[in-house]
Amino acid sequence: MTVDNADDSSRDERAGTSSGPTLPILNQPSSRRTALKAAGAALGLAAFGKAVSPLWSIPENVSVDEFLQQHYKELTDDEKRRVFERLEAETQRQYGKDVTISDPPPIPGVRFGYAINLSKCNGNGACMEACNQENNHHRGVDQSYIRVLEMTKGSMDMEHGTTSYDHSVPQEDKFYMPVQCQQCENPPCVTACPVEATWREDDGIVVVDYNWCIGCRYCEAACPYHARRFNWEPPEIPADEVNPDQGYLSNRIRPQGTMEKCHFCLHRTREGRLPACLEACPTGARLFGDLNDPDSDINWVLQNKRVFVLKEELGTQPNFFYFFD
Amino acid sequence: MPSMTAQKQTSLASPDAIRSYPRFLWWGLGEATNGGLGFYVWMFVLTAISLVGANAWAHQVAEGMIVTNMTDHVSWGLYIANFTFCVGLAAGGVMMVIPAYLYDDEEMHKVVIIGEAVAIAAIVMSTLSVVVDLGRPDRFWHLIPLIGRVNWPVSMLTWDVIVLNGYLLINLHIVGYLLYMRYLGRKPNPKWYVPFVFLSIIWAISIHTVTAFLYCGLGGRPFWNTALLAPRFLASAFVSGPAFIILVMRILRLTTGYAAPPGPARTLIQIIRVAMTINLVMLASEIFTLFYTGGAHGASAQYLYFGSHGHYGLVPWIWTATAFNLVGTALFFMPAALERGSIRIAACLLCIAGIWIEKGMGLIIPGFIPSTLHEIVEYSPSLVEWKVTAGIWAFGFLLLTVLLKLIATVFTGDYEAGPIRGPSSGQ
Ligand code: SF4
Ligand code: SF4
Numbered sequence: 001m002t003v004d005n006a007d008d009s010s011r012d013e014r015a016g017t018s019s020g021p022t023l024p025i026l027n028q029p030s031s032r033r034t035a036l037k038a039a040g041a042a043l044g045l046a047a048f049g050k051a052v053s054p055l056w057s058i059p060e061n062v063s064v065d066e067f068l069q070q071h072y073k074e075l076t077d078d079e080k081r082r083v084f085e086r087l088e089a090e091t092q093r094q095y096g097k098d099v100t101i102s103d104p105p106p107i108p109g110v111r112f113g114y115a116i117n118l119s120k121c122n123g124n125g126a127c128m129e130a131c132n133q134e135n136n137h138h139r140g141v142d143q144s145y146i147r148v149l150e151m152t153k154g155s156m157d158m159e160h161g162t163t164s165y166d167h168s169v170p171q172e173d174k175f176y177m178p179v180q181c182q183q184c185e186n187p188p189c190v191t192a193c194p195v196e197a198t199w200r201e202d203d204g205i206v207v208v209d210y211n212w213c214i215g216c217r218y219c220e221a222a223c224p225y226h227a228r229r230f231n232w233e234p235p236e237i238p239a240d241e242v243n244p245d246q247g248y249l250s251n252r253i254r255p256q257g258t259m260e261k262c263h264f265c266l267h268r269t270r271e272g273r274l275p276a277c278l279e280a281c282p283t284g285a286r287l288f289g290d291l292n293d294p295d296s297d298i299n300w301v302l303q304n305k306r307v308f309v310l311k312e313e314l315g316t317q318p319n320f321f322y323f324f325d
Numbered sequence: 326m327p328s329m330t331a332q333k334q335t336s337l338a339s340p341d342a343i344r345s346y347p348r349f350l351w352w353g354l355g356e357a358t359n360g361g362l363g364f365y366v367w368m369f370v371l372t373a374i375s376l377v378g379a380n381a382w383a384h385q386v387a388e389g390m391i392v393t394n395m396t397d398h399v400s401w402g403l404y405i406a407n408f409t410f411c412v413g414l415a416a417g418g419v420m421m422v423i424p425a426y427l428y429d430d431e432e433m434h435k436v437v438i439i440g441e442a443v444a445i446a447a448i449v450m451s452t453l454s455v456v457v458d459l460g461r462p463d464r465f466w467h468l469i470p471l472i473g474r475v476n477w478p479v480s481m482l483t484w485d486v487i488v489l490n491g492y493l494l495i496n497l498h499i500v501g502y503l504l505y506m507r508y509l510g511r512k513p514n515p516k517w518y519v520p521f522v523f524l525s526i527i528w529a530i531s532i533h534t535v536t537a538f539l540y541c542g543l544g545g546r547p548f549w550n551t552a553l554l555a556p557r558f559l560a561s562a563f564v565s566g567p568a569f570i571i572l573v574m575r576i577l578r579l580t581t582g583y584a585a586p587p588g589p590a591r592t593l594i595q596i597i598r599v600a601m602t603i604n605l606v607m608l609a610s611e612i613f614t615l616f617y618t619g620g621a622h623g624a625s626a627q628y629l630y631f632g633s634h635g636h637y638g639l640v641p642w643i644w645t646a647t648a649f650n651l652v653g654t655a656l657f658f659m660p661a662a663l664e665r666g667s668i669r670i671a672a673c674l675l676c677i678a679g680i681w682i683e684k685g686m687g688l689i690i691p692g693f694i695p696s697t698l699h700e701i702v703e704y705s706p707s708l709v710e711w712k713v714t715a716g717i718w719a720f721g722f723l724l725l726t727v728l729l730k731l732i733a734t735v736f737t738g739d740y741e742a743g744p745i746r747g748p749s750s751g752q
Contacts, residue, residue, distance in 0.1 A: 162700075
């Protein structure tokens with residue numbers, strides 16, 4: 001390659017006349033200046049390193065195996081077993097409790113449905129407490145997957161409801177409406193997720209792979225029922241309160257920065273037990289069962305009661321129903 | 326320059342030209358970081374603010390998103406608000422490209438590269454705004470096609486990631502190619518950039534449309550769930566983008582002597598006049614529908630403009646934006662706006678600030694208030710969020726400064742060393 005030297009000199013002249021006010025060092029020959037710039041860049045990089053130093057806590061909390069872990073659906077049984085073992089060891093280390101992480105698959109042919117009798121629910125909130133304990137929720141905030149709305153009689157408009165009531169229940173002019181994940185047939189949260197970290201299982205339960213979720217919270221914006229919860233900080237649970245019976249896609253302790261939601265207690269219900277919130281409810285307002293089984297209680301309700309779903313107009317097709325006696 | 330052009334055209338064979346591109350970039354970086362005292366002070370301040378932002382973000386990653394003021398009720402905040410604006414800024418750059426290439430506006434052609442540089446910086450800022458919003462940035466790779474597992478084509482966020490990166494690449498190619506050819510003193514070969522320019526026009530519109538679809542596709546959020554959102558986004562982008570570019574051209578003229586002819590700025594002002602009017606008309610029609618119909622659809626608008634149930638957090642924001650937009654628009658319509666002067670500058674600043682609020686704090690936040698179960702939980706950004714956002718802007722300006730410096734250097738031929746001095750040139 002040849003370069004025309006005449007051009008160089010003409011350019012040098014132009015450069016000399018164009019500089020404005022300069023530091024004394026700025027008019028140094030270009031090698032000097034390059035050295036100064038290099039020094040500046042090195043200084044900048046060092047300052048950058050210092051500024052982002054809190055990031056060094058990541059390798060402490062996120063092991064290489066966790067970082068490289070694939071999507072749940074891409075894991076072989078063998079890999080799953082190793083992941084579960086790793087998570088059990090981590091829970092032991094971080095929370096001081098021996099837990100078992102299982103992964104019961106959907107029962108073929110079953111589609112779960114839930115119904116709440118609004119004539120019976122009296123807003124006592126036992127379901128929320130049970131959820132909090134069963135699902136290893138962060139104790140710092142009184143979290144559960146359920147919100148109970150105290151609604152004013154004479155209106156189904158949630159605008160006239162409140163979740164923050166703290167008087168004795170039930171109040172004469174009120175009725176109570178628990179809302180949790182509606183396990184939509186057509187879930188907008190699943191459509192929204194950019195990385196398929198959340199999906200609908202064959203039994204209709206919408207689950208999250210807490211180890212794949214990137215924490216963008218798009219699903220939380222998409223859900224019309226405020227059913228999703230984000231782990232704004234690492235959950236704190238005293239060792240003696242940790243529920244050791246854990247499911248990978250359900251109630252294992254969730255990592256900070258990821259999304260979670262109600263999973264119909266799939267670690268219980270897929271093994272033939274009932275959801276914790278149902279067991280805890282003292283009023284018998286809750287009803288859980290297999291929608292595909294024509295003889296189930298829930299199907300009897302669907303056929304014999306006036307049943308409605310929330311925000312039907314949105315086309316989400318909930319598997320969660322409400323009715324009055 | 327023209328005499329040089331002819332000489333060098335012959336002296337550089339094309340295989341060399343490709344191989345020496347990295348060296349051109351290295352040279353460009355050197356040139357772009359040469360400057361006077363004011364330049365170094367500017368770069369130093371921007372670096373300092375960027376570092377403050379980087380530090381705040383690192384803390385956020387270590388301690389959790391709890392250091393922001395976002396909640397399960399208002400789950401997106403300042404970051405996504407700023408993201409929305411920056412995408413608009415990037416798309417707005419196309420308003421120089423269209424007159425230059427579709428209408429063969431000669432003068433615009435000379436400065437269109439500035440719009441492309443602004444687009445590059447704005448896209449980088451948008452991407453950073455999304456990254457800092459992630460709860461698990463360490464899992465960012467899950468979003469990368471082929472390596473991760475992307476929910477394409479249904480997730481609008483996946484689309485957004487793809488179109489934003491595509492737009493960035495297109496603009497990097499165009500700017501890089503044009504500068505390099507200019508630097509070599511060769512005439513750019515239209516085959517190598519004109520198709521990309523036309524692609525960039527469509528692409529610019531698509532990035533902002535997809536960003537609007539991100540919100541308006543959510544049936545559970547009545548405030549966003551309106552077909553007018555995408556057109557409104559585009560109209561406001563065609564104000565904020567050109568207004569920003571006018572300011573940039575002004576600063577360039579004052580600092581580097583790289584003076585654009587007066588024509589392009591005038592064209593941009595005409596575009597702003599039309600776009601802003603359309604934007605305001607659509608906004609008015611939106612507001613009419615929301616308030617006249619009332620009900621659940623109007624709940625967010627009620628909260629935004631007048632407060633509701635004793636909560637007034639966004640009221641000062643939106644009225645500030647409304648005032649800025651109206652006054653800014655009025656100024657743009659004054660004949661004086663067509664001349665260089667303070668009226669034009671004031672109009673640009675007011676509209677940029679007004680649109681930043683209108684699209685961010687005035688659109689993203691009220692989408693969450695009241696929540697889907699009609700709870701009202703307010704939001705105002707935390708100090709960490711402000712620091713991170715300031716850091717992103719500072720970094721964007723840093724990048725833009727380097728790009729513009731390079732452009733000005735190459736275009737004014739104001740460089741002290743010859744192109745590509747290396748062992749192979751035998752010197
Ligand atoms: S209720 Fe919300 S979280 Fe549950 S499936 Fe429907 S959209 Fe998803
Ligand atoms: S927060 Fe997680 S689950 Fe929700 S959309 Fe983002 S990546 Fe998917």
